[in-house]
Amino acid sequence: MSSETPLSPDPTAPESLGVDPVADMLAVLDLQATGARTREDIFTAPSQWMPHGRVFGGQVLAQSVIAASRTVPDERAIHSVHGYFLRPGAIDLPITFSVDRIHDGRSFTTRRTQAYQDGQPIFSMIASFQDHDPGLDHQAPMPDGLPEPESLPTAEELIGHLPRGLTAFWTASAFDLRYAGEPIWLHVDGERVAHQVVWVRARRRLPDDPVLQRAAFAYASDFTILESTLRRHGVAWATPGLKMASLDHAMWWHREGRADEWWAYVQEAPNATGGRGLSLGRIYSRDGVLMASVAQEGMIRVPAA
Numbered sequence: 001m002s003s004e005t006p007l008s009p010d011p012t013a014p015e016s017l018g019v020d021p022v023a024d025m026l027a028v029l030d031l032q033a034t035g036a037r038t039r040e041d042i043f044t045a046p047s048q049w050m051p052h053g054r055v056f057g058g059q060v061l062a063q064s065v066i067a068a069s070r071t072v073p074d075e076r077a078i079h080s081v082h083g084y085f086l087r088p089g090a091i092d093l094p095i096t097f098s099v100d101r102i103h104d105g106r107s108f109t110t111r112r113t114q115a116y117q118d119g120q121p122i123f124s125m126i127a128s129f130q131d132h133d134p135g136l137d138h139q140a141p142m143p144d145g146l147p148e149p150e151s152l153p154t155a156e157e158l159i160g161h162l163p164r165g166l167t168a169f170w171t172a173s174a175f176d177l178r179y180a181g182e183p184i185w186l187h188v189d190g191e192r193v194a195h196q197v198v199w200v201r202a203r204r205r206l207p208d209d210p211v212l213q214r215a216a217f218a219y220a221s222d223f224t225i226l227e228s229t230l231r232r233h234g235v236a237w238a239t240p241g242l243k244m245a246s247l248d249h250a251m252w253w254h255r256e257g258r259a260d261e262w263w264a265y266v267q268e269a270p271n272a273t274g275g276r277g278l279s280l281g282r283i284y285s286r287d288g289v290l291m292a293s294v295a296q297e298g299m300i301r302v303p304a305a
Contacts, residue, residue: 022204024048025174028059029215031066031097041099043067047091051169055089057246058222060115060123062215067097068111068127069211076109076129078214080252083125085245093117107131139254139290140282142264149199149262149286152178159185175220176203180264184227187236194232195268198224202260216259217283217292218251226298228269229277233302241303247276250295257283257291275301 028048035042045063050056061083069078089095096116103110108130115123155170155177170177170185180197182189200220206212226244235242257263266282281294 021172021174022202022206025059025216025219026206026212029062029066029212029219031063031070033070034096035098041067041071041101043070043097043099044094045097046094047089049168050091053091055091055095055122056222057085057123057249058219060085060089060095061125061222061249061251062219063095064097064113064115064123064125065127065215065218066211067099068113068125069129069215071099071101071111072109072129076131077210078127078253079130080250081125081127081218082248082250083123084248085123087117087120087122088245089115089117089122095122102126107133142282142284142288142290143197143266146197146199146264147180149178149201152180152199154178155183158183173223174202175200175223177223184231184236186238188231188234192232192234194228194270195266196224196228196231197267198265199262200259200265201262204260206258206260210256213257213259214253217253217257220259221251221265221281221283221292221294222246222249222296224265225267225279225281225294225296226269226277226300228267228279229272229298229300232269232272235300235302239302243299243301245299247297247299252293253291254293255289255291257285257289262286263291272300275299 028045031043031045034044047055048059064083065078065081098114100112102112108128111127113125114121159167160171178199180199202216206216264284266284267279269277269279271278276297277300278297282290283292285291
């Protein structure tokens, strides 16, 4: 995510934005192989529009997941990634993804993906894949008493009346985000707590491809993950002068699931210091299956009062 927050004014949102946001997302996740002639694992893809011309971190993360997966047999599923956001990407330039085949073992495969623009790395990720193996099995339970997602207001209902240049990041997203509580877009209401829950799903059905489903989870995992730190300190997205940027992102896929069915994104921020906030997330299916876990540290600079 760029250092300009999504609720900073930006009048450049195209008129076509939001007509079919899922199709827009799928288009940028359809990477083109460009290294066939040199027998290199190189892929290219465009970017979606984002406020202030900066590439959305979840997009480049999901694209890197797909690039790495293209070099691994289908029977080995991605189970973890660890990535660093190195430079802000520009939405008007293509992104090149170079995959290094680090290791192919009997049960595990390791890949490194580097994303470039104009020859400069903007994102670096290492990913691990595994055959399906039996083993010990337990999970942390989903919190009790969560409201049903259908009972919660949509982003359009909450902020759709505001100028499009302010709200498009949420209202024209490929994902429907519904907060189990008040969102912190314009102001922070209620108790200053370092946790929240957001119900999420793609706005329409996605292809059944398991790789694409995992990539879609990765894409959406970057939307609200840093908000627990903001909520704890009473800082809204609309705070004048607020600067934020994702620094790194880790994700572990535990069990199969669909990103186009409702899932609860349970988030907490155990620490903030030095202009950085650490956030942890758990992704549960509607029936309580822990499908994935997320960790991200972000730069958060709040203007002096």
